[in-house]
Amino acid sequence: MRTAVLASASLIAFVQNDLAQNPAPGPRLDWRHIGNSAIELALPSAATGPVDRVWYSADGATLYARTRSGRTFQTADFEIWKAVPDASNVPPPAIDVQATHSPEPGARARLQGPRMYSFARNAFRSDDGGVNWVNLTAYRGASILGASLSDLAVSPANADEITVANAAGVWRSVDAGLTWSGLNSSLPNLPVRRFFQLPSGMNGVRIGLGLSGAPELEWVPGEKTAWHVSDSPDASHEGQQKQLAAQALNAEITAVATSGDAIYAGSADGRLWASLDGGARWSLGWGTIPGGPVEAIYVDPKDPQTAWAVLGDHAKPLTLGVRPEHLAVSRNGGVFWDDVTGNLPDVAAHGVAADLAGSAIYVATDAGVFFASTDSTGRPGSWTLVTSGLPNAPAMDVKLDAAGNQIYVALDGYGVYATMAPHRLRDVRIVNAADYSDRAAAPGSLLSVLGVRLTGALAGESAVPILAADNTATQIQVPFDAKGQSLGLWLESPAGRLVRSFPLRNVSPAI
Secondary structure (H helix, E strand, O other): OOOOEOOOOOHHHHHHHHHHOOOEEOOOOOOEEEOOOOEOOOOOOOEOOOEEEEEEOOOOOOEEEEEOOOOEEEEOOOOOOEEOOHHHOOOOOOOOEOOOOOOOOOOEEEEEOOEEEEEOOOEEEEOOOOOOOEEOOEEOOEEOOOOOEEEEEEEOOEEEEEEEEEOOEEEEEOOOOOOOEEOOOOOOOEOEEEEEEOOEOOEOEEEEEOOOOOOOEEEOOOOOOOEEEOOOOOHHHHHHHHHHHHHHHOOOEEEEEEEOOEEEEEEOOOOEEEEOOOOOOOEEOEOOOOOOOEEEEEEEOOEEEEEEEEEOOOOOOOOOOEOOOOEEEEOOOOOEOEEOOOOOOOOOEEEEEEEHHHOEEEEEEOOEEEEEEEOOOOOEOOOEEOOOOOOOOOEEEEEEOOOOOEEEEEEOEOEEEEEEOHHHHHOOEEEEOOOOOOOOEOOOOEEEEEOOOOOEEEEOOEEOOEEEEOOOEEEEEOOOOOOOOEEEEEEEEOOEEEEEEEEEOOOOOOO
C-alpha cells in the first residue's frame, strides 16, 4: 500500500492532511431500523449483549448499566434506557463485604441492611450474615439467566430490589430474587459485527455477533419482538476458511473473502494474500504495511481480480509523518495493493462494500459509514459521511443488496439500519417497492423510483398515482388497468422528463 509522507515544510501537504480529517457531510437519508437490540434465548425475557456493571442512584430512583463496549445508559422507569454523557460515565466503586461462608467459589457479596446478596455463577441471598444461602437463579443445574454474573446492585430504597448484569444483559427482581425480569428490550447493546445475509423472500437479515461462541441471529419478515437464533448459520463455513488459510500461510488470519476460485486473506498484522486457484497456491501482496489488522475484504463477484480491504487501528507506532492506512484496493488479483484511504478519518475501519457498476464504495468505521465515487481505475474520490442521522456508535459492517439499491449498516449496540444507497441519487432506477428488486410489477403493485422526486407520472394515457415523494425517492402505484409485458413510464421531475420501462406480469408477489 502506497503511503504519503507529509513534509513539515509543505503547505500543500498540511492542507491535504487537514482535509483528510474532515470528510464532507452527506445527504439526509431516510434510515429505517430493522429489528431492535433484543435477543430471544429462551431466558425469563429477551436478552441483549454483555453488561459489566449495574448500580443505582443514591435514592434508588435511577438504575445505571455500563455495557462491555464502555457505554453507560440509565433508566428511571425500568423500561426505556437513555445514554449517559461520557463525562458521567464513571460508576461508583463496587464495595464487597466478607461473608461467613461463600456460596460458590469466587463469589462476591454485597450488603444492604441485614440482607446480604452474593453472586458468581448464580445469585444468592442470606438473611443471617452469610451463614446460610438461598440460590436465586439455579434450576436443574443451570442458571435461569443464562450466564455467570458480572455485577449485582441492591436498591438503596428497598433491600428486596436487586439488579444483576451478565453476558445476556440486565435482570431485575423486586421480590428478593424469587422472580426475575429482563430490562433488555430497549437497551441498545446488540454487539452486531457483520452481515451474513440480507433480506430475500422469506429470509430476513442474518447477523453475527462479536462474542466468542455466540450464535448467528436472524430478524425474519414479520418479526416484532427480538432477534432469533438462525437455523442456517454461515459462521462455521467462514471459520473453516480462516483456519485453512491460517494453516497454509502460517499467520493469524482475521478476514477472508471468496469469489469463484479467487480467495483473499488478511492477517492480524496487516498483510494480504491472494489465491486464484482455490487455495492451492498463495501469493503475498506487494505494498502492504504491517500494523493494523485486516478487518474485512470485499471481492467483486463479477470481477474477482478486484478486491478491497479495510484495516483497523495500528497496534504499533508508525513512522513520523506517515498517515495510517485504512483502505486498500487491488485491481490485479492481489499482486499489488494500493492505499486509497484518502480523507477517511484516522479511525479503525471494519467493513467495506462496493458497487463497481455504479462506481461507488462504502466503508464502515468507528466514525460512521462513508461513501465515495470511484474513477475508472477504482480510486475513490472525496469521502462523504452518510450516517449522520443515526445513533453515535461505531459502524461495524456495511453491505449492499445484490442490485446495489439498498445499503445496510450494522451499528455496535444499536443493531441494523437500512436505506436507499446514496449513489442512486445520481443514477435513477425503478425497483419493486416491496424488496427493492427488479422483479416484474403487477397491476396495482407499488414501485419505487430511486434517486429523484417526481412531480408527475404517466403509464400510456393513464395517470400513475404518486403515493410518497422526497428528494431521494418516489413511490408510485401501477395503474390497475395496466396490461402487456412491459410498463412504459413517463416520469416528470424538476430536472426534466424521464422515460423508462419496467417488466409487467398479471401477478408478481413480493415480500
